[in-house]
Amino acid sequence: MVGRTLQEPTVCASVSQTMSSPSLAPARVIIPSRDWPFYAGMSVVISLLVFAGFARTYYLKIYTSGSPLSPLVHLHGILFTSWILLFVLQTMLVAGHRVNTHRRLGLALLPLAAAMIVVGVLTSITGLRLGHNAVGAPDPVAFLAVPLGDMVIFAILIAFGVYYRQRKEAHKRLMLLATLSLLTAAVGRLPMVGGSAAVPLVYAALVLAGPIYDRIAYGRFNRVYLAGAMALWVSMPVRFAIGATQVWHDFAAWLIS
Numbered sequence: 597m598v599g600r601t602l603q604e605p606t607v608c609a610s611v612s613q614t615m616s617s618p619s620l621a622p623a624r625v626i627i628p629s630r631d632w633p634f635y636a637g638m639s640v641v642i643s644l645l646v647f648a649g650f651a652r653t654y655y656l657k658i659y660t661s662g663s664p665l666s667p668l669v670h671l672h673g674i675l676f677t678s679w680i681l682l683f684v685l686q687t688m689l690v691a692g693h694r695v696n697t698h699r700r701l702g703l704a705l706l707p708l709a710a711a712m713i714v715v716g717v718l719t720s721i722t723g724l725r726l727g728h729n730a731v732g733a734p735d736p737v738a739f740l741a742v743p744l745g746d747m748v749i750f751a752i753l754i755a756f757g758v759y760y761r762q763r764k765e766a767h768k769r770l771m772l773l774a775t776l777s778l779l780t781a782a783v784g785r786l787p788m789v790g791g792s793a794a795v796p797l798v799y800a801a802l803v804l805a806g807p808i809y810d811r812i813a814y815g816r817f818n819r820v821y822l823a824g825a826m827a828l829w830v831s832m833p834v835r836f837a838i839g840a841t842q843v844w845h846d847f848a849a850w851l852i853s
Contacts (some may be wrong), residue, residue: 605689625799630764631768632690633691633837634809635687635690636690636804638687638806639683639684639775640684641686641802642680642683642775642779643681643683643684645779645783646677646680646779648782648787649782649783649785649786650673650783652787653785654673656670658782667821668715668718668769672719675708675711675715676716676778679705679709679712679775680775681773686701686771687701695760702761706758706798709750711751713747713750713751716746720740720744721740721851724736724852725852735839735840737844737845737848738837738839739839739845740848740851741836741838741844742779742780742832742836743781745832746777746781749777749831750777753770753774753776753824756770757770764792769818769820769824770820770824773820773821773824774827776802777828780832783798783802795834798799802826806825807821807840
């Protein structure tokens, strides 16, 4: 062992000595990911899409006609808008090399995610009870499967994101996918897009942006993106199929009773 150590380069020997001495153990150095421009850019695109989608019916509603919104809808808007803004902040913290702050804030966001799921479900059920319908959705009872499905997928992706929080490559992809799972309503309300065949195309472009970026940047697809993108994409027709069944209609009738 001694002879081998003497043959190693000086730098390696120094590192070996440092690691073997508890008093000289180096502090953990966190190297920011080179992917931060993509994730920061995606967070900005997401925030702009959300604003554009809900500008007329929520953010700029003061300048448009229409009945006032209920406290539940306002709470829904505040919670979900907070998530989008904090998602932007989280990506900027990583871009600014403030990863430790990013991690502490991430744990503090868990109660917000839980509140979003509860309020999201309540808002969807209340909307159906009041007869509200999404643009281009002929059957509001069947369409209820879409927002409720959003909450289920969001919860699952957040749970996996928290579980893999120490594995940054999986974590960042799961958190982006979780945020993308919330965008069906925003994309469905985009000017010149909402209610048309362009809705699934725009949503597909958002979901596939991550896998395409990985293929360009790394020459391969990441398994987390492939599984998550497939879940988001395939779940939509599955939700519509479930919503068309009599079992779902009976379940929805029980929810609003």
